[in-house]
Amino acid sequence: MNETTYVTAEGLEKLKEELRERREEKRVEIADRLDKAIKMGDLKENADYHVAKEDQAFNEGRIQQLNDA
Numbered sequence: 001m002n003e004t005t006y007v008t009a010e011g012l013e014k015l016k017e018e019l020r021e022r023r024e025e026k027r028v029e030i031a032d033r034l035d036k037a038i039k040m041g042d043l044k045e046n047a048d049y050h051v052a053k054e055d056q057a058f059n060e061g062r063i064q065q066l067n068d069a
Contacts, residue, residue: 022062
């Protein structure tokens with residue numbers, strides 16, 4: 001079921017800014033965190049790695065939501 005969502009011009013700009021930030025800033029930050037965690041070795045017990053992977057999944061999901069809107 002498709003529902004129409006109405007957004008103000010200001011709201012649209014906020015969504016566009018969030019999308020830009022998630023693509024250009026958050027992705028890079030998460031990639032850096034993953035790189036550092038991977039270099040620490042033993043990923044099975046590396047909490048930093050698992051948290052970064054969860055953050056990455058959430059960020060990519062939100063990017064998809066914003067693209068679909």
